[in-house]
Amino acid sequence: MRKIVVVGYGPSAHRFVESLQAKGFDGRVTVIGEEPRPAYDRVHLTSYLAGTSAEDLTYDVPGGTVTRLGTRVTGIDREARRVLTADGAAEPYDVLVLATGSAPFVPPVPGAGHAHVYRTIEDLDAIRTAAKDAAEGVVVGGGLLGLEAADALRSLGLKTHIVEMSPWLMPRQVDEGGGAVLRQHIEGLGLSVHAGAGVQEVVTDGEGQVVGLRKPDGTLLDAQVVVFSAGIRPRDELARAAGLEVGERGGVVVDPGMRTSDPSIYAIGECALAGGMIYGLVGPCNTMAEVAADRITGGSAAFEGADLSTKLKLLGVEVAQFGAMTGALDVTYMDPVGGIYKRLFISDDARTLLGGICVGDASPYTSLRPFVGKALPAAPSDLLFSGAGASLDLPDEAQVCSCNNVCAGDVRTAIADKGVTDVPGLKACTRAGTTCGSCVPMLKQLLEKSGVEVSKALCEHFAYSRAELFDIVRVREITTFSQLIAEHGQGRGCDICKPAVASILASLHNGHVLEGERAALQDTNDAFLANIQKNGTYSVVPRIPGGEITPEKLIVIGEVARDFGLYTKITGGQRIDLFGARVEQLPEIWRRLVEAGFESGHAYGKALRTVKSCVGSTWCRYGVQDSVGLAIELELRYRGLRSPHKLKSAVSGCARECAEARSKDFGIIATEKGWNLYVGGNGGFKPRHADLLASDLSTEELVRTIDRFLMFYIRTADRLQRTAAWLESLEGGLDYLREVIMEDSLGICADLDAQMAHHVATYADEWSATLADPGKLRRFVSFVNAPGVPDPSIVFGTERGQIKPVMAR
Amino acid sequence: MSAAWTPVCAYDELLPERGVCALVEGRQVALFRTYDGGLHALDNLDPFSGAYVLSRGIVGTRKGEPTVASPLHKQVFSLATGLCLDERGVAVPVYPVRVAGGAVEVSV
Numbered sequence: 001m002r003k004i005v006v007v008g009y010g011p012s013a014h015r016f017v018e019s020l021q022a023k024g025f026d027g028r029v030t031v032i033g034e035e036p037r038p039a040y041d042r043v044h045l046t047s048y049l050a051g052t053s054a055e056d057l058t059y060d061v062p063g064g065t066v067t068r069l070g071t072r073v074t075g076i077d078r079e080a081r082r083v084l085t086a087d088g089a090a091e092p093y094d095v096l097v098l099a100t101g102s103a104p105f106v107p108p109v110p111g112a113g114h115a116h117v118y119r120t121i122e123d124l125d126a127i128r129t130a131a132k133d134a135a136e137g138v139v140v141g142g143g144l145l146g147l148e149a150a151d152a153l154r155s156l157g158l159k160t161h162i163v164e165m166s167p168w169l170m171p172r173q174v175d176e177g178g179g180a181v182l183r184q185h186i187e188g189l190g191l192s193v194h195a196g197a198g199v200q201e202v203v204t205d206g207e208g209q210v211v212g213l214r215k216p217d218g219t220l221l222d223a224q225v226v227v228f229s230a231g232i233r234p235r236d237e238l239a240r241a242a243g244l245e246v247g248e249r250g251g252v253v254v255d256p257g258m259r260t261s262d263p264s265i266y267a268i269g270e271c272a273l274a275g276g277m278i279y280g281l282v283g284p285c286n287t288m289a290e291v292a293a294d295r296i297t298g299g300s301a302a303f304e305g306a307d308l309s310t311k312l313k314l315l316g317v318e319v320a321q322f323g324a325m326t327g328a329l330d331v332t333y334m335d336p337v338g339g340i341y342k343r344l345f346i347s348d349d350a351r352t353l354l355g356g357i358c359v360g361d362a363s364p365y366t367s368l369r370p371f372v373g374k375a376l377p378a379a380p381s382d383l384l385f386s387g388a389g390a391s392l393d394l395p396d397e398a399q400v401c402s403c404n405n406v407c408a409g410d411v412r413t414a415i416a417d418k419g420v421t422d423v424p425g426l427k428a429c430t431r432a433g434t435t436c437g438s439c440v441p442m443l444k445q446l447l448e449k450s451g452v453e454v455s456k457a458l459c460e461h462f463a464y465s466r467a468e469l470f471d472i473v474r475v476r477e478i479t480t481f482s483q484l485i486a487e488h489g490q491g492r493g494c495d496i497c498k499p500a501v502a503s504i505l506a507s508l509h510n511g512h513v514l515e516g517e518r519a520a521l522q523d524t525n526d527a528f529l530a531n532i533q534k535n536g537t538y539s540v541v542p543r544i545p546g547g548e549i550t551p552e553k554l555i556v557i558g559e560v561a562r563d564f565g566l567y568t569k570i571t572g573g574q575r576i577d578l579f580g581a582r583v584e585q586l587p588e589i590w591r592r593l594v595e596a597g598f599e600s601g602h603a604y605g606k607a608l609r610t611v612k613s614c615v616g617s618t619w620c621r622y623g624v625q626d627s628v629g630l631a632i633e634l635e636l637r638y639r640g641l642r643s644p645h646k647l648k649s650a651v652s653g654c655a656r657e658c659a660e661a662r663s664k665d666f667g668i669i670a671t672e673k674g675w676n677l678y679v680g681g682n683g684g685f686k687p688r689h690a691d692l693l694a695s696d697l698s699t700e701e702l703v704r705t706i707d708r709f710l711m712f713y714i715r716t717a718d719r720l721q722r723t724a725a726w727l728e729s730l731e732g733g734l735d736y737l738r739e740v741i742m743e744d745s746l747g748i749c750a751d752l753d754a755q756m757a758h759h760v761a762t763y764a765d766e767w768s769a770t771l772a773d774p775g776k777l778r779r780f781v782s783f784v785n786a787p788g789v790p791d792p793s794i795v796f797g798t799e800r801g802q803i804k805p806v807m808a809r
Numbered sequence: 810m811s812a813a814w815t816p817v818c819a820y821d822e823l824l825p826e827r828g829v830c831a832l833v834e835g836r837q838v839a840l841f842r843t844y845d846g847g848l849h850a851l852d853n854l855d856p857f858s859g860a861y862v863l864s865r866g867i868v869g870t871r872k873g874e875p876t877v878a879s880p881l882h883k884q885v886f887s888l889a890t891g892l893c894l895d896e897r898g899v900a901v902p903v904y905p906v907r908v909a910g911g912a913v914e915v916s917v
Binding site: 460461491492493494495497517519520523524527528532534535536778779781782783784785786789791793807808 | 816817818822824826827830831832833837840844854858859860861862866867868869870871872876878880881883885
């Protein structure tokens, strides 16, 4: 048997071809796909709307595979053993594999043709286009896929309704109690949930534009975008037309070897009806693909149903279900305030775990799913609290990764026999954690428990963490990278360790970042003391302490921007960013700014950025303290302080918190008696509110506490670890931090104070120093052999009256 | 490729472990001097971002091989071969470079 043809090119087909190759199949494999691209990751499809490209989602085509994309198969000629395609060609096969997947179910209601579905990249493109002119959207379907689609509509800025036929959301994964908690979460995000509701009609205006969705009770939900995401129907039309056996409610009937009623034809994935079930989850579909590949290459693998456990995070809410959804006994933990619902099902003798449901906190899924059908590892009430499962020992046969069917024993073997020491290694070796990623915490745990020392090495050049390197540099009084790598590292460094060491040297010694050998350690931003942009130009941010600026200085910024033709934008940190400067323009721009009294704003550095402030008591009728004055004092004190990551701060003059201080690395809020200090806040990827470290401090106490907080962070954090993550990783957390910097439990406070005093005393403006040094200035050219020539690749267009970069491609 | 050598700057002008860019017959050439005095010339165009910036990346080594990391998204390229070491199948052109009478010369 030499020729295998696969119809459909989704994830199941992809896994099938990969498995065939892994088994050494050397015949011809042709995959015919209807979509214009090879299989892509549907689990993370929603990330496409957040900016992940179609290319990034698309899987590599396994080498040697013949693909025919954008080609529809119109029929199967079983007698002649060939499939016919819409372009009139015929593809002969020895074995045919149907991986035609499924189609979203669209109920036959009036106007349904004007609605969208949510399955392919093209569907998402269409939804994105439709959302541009829309304000409201409706998703029909409150299951897993429906909530994903709702998340997508919400991310596109639409006010979103969810209509679900069942009395609660996600009826397949959670029970009524869990559904109620889930609903509370989702409504808290501003979405409207209409449970127990059907669809009567998609309403359009005279021109065919969608204007709403009518429910059977007659009410109309205003919406310009309607998405049906209420289940799937197997694509079995080819099989049906070819006379293969299909199920009553659809699906190509297969035996445990994935073979259809024609022995030369197999069916896998969502189109297959295996044991009377259609499977829509990636895990079982992958298993089917592997079973078929095994059978076709002479093996005897069988598909015997699958674990339908799920753990996911939808709209920011963790939802998990594993094992059975009923049992003789059950234990429930419910916290409506915290939005947490956890329920375990247990056998009548109270010994065996049967299953569980979690909403708001899915940690029991990770720790307990492997124990389904086995003896309870601890008292049920203990198991329901967060972190309780962390110390449980998994049996070898316990499944860790349900997407790829990997057991704890497989992971242990990889660690013990193949010497794997980290999560990426385990992923490569076992495939565990490569699909949905929910088992990665469990992989980490298995690594830790097996006694593997998880490497803290910064990179291949240093076997130390950043904190360890910091201590080496401090204690041994090392002043250059060359000395450090010669004595404590290997090779010649890289883009990871060089900037990290440059930052350590700057934190400790506060010398000019471009002095001597240090110039070669810096990222391009520090090397040119400006922020690189997508077209290779740079942006310039002068320091405006506390956001306070005189009209004269404001005018200078305006004049510089106008004279150099720069794009101008106000930043989130109460400063002004000037974009589009070529490297040779930076010294000229800065000469003008320095003359007017400006200093570097360090927007380019892992350093203190800005200390934002509200209006404060001088002007504001509510203010209780002078927030602007304090912000300026703090910004001037910590300006130029290099740290493991950028540092942001803000000061609010009263509890109304207009400066948003609690989203900062250190934030200060005025009280009647003094200042409250909050630490470890963060906007960004993973927002975190800062924690209250100390209350009602005098200005002197406040400054001393911040000094120590910053220096302790700089000493002990990992590379690129913001204070939020650092604080969370500190063993003992906030209490420990308080002990160290307020009660001096480690006896280091005098040291920390001295270090900060050194920083304050030795601060010098980097740009003034650079302008005064012809050696440093010489590097600010586009071309070493043509210093006056601007880079011809830099081209600008116009947008809203200002320049914008135009890329050649 | 023309055989002509174009002098671009004095060797001493190159800072060890840092790059510069030269404009040679309309082409942007990124020149690097490594810690051991070695010289390398790659095309300045970063194929990932489409910006002419490779000369401004951080120079280093990976398993002994001299490298530069794109300053935009940090993909690492071999200074010896121009091959991207983080993504197979991507490479940038490498140009012949030499020192003659104290001057760095490249041939494009």
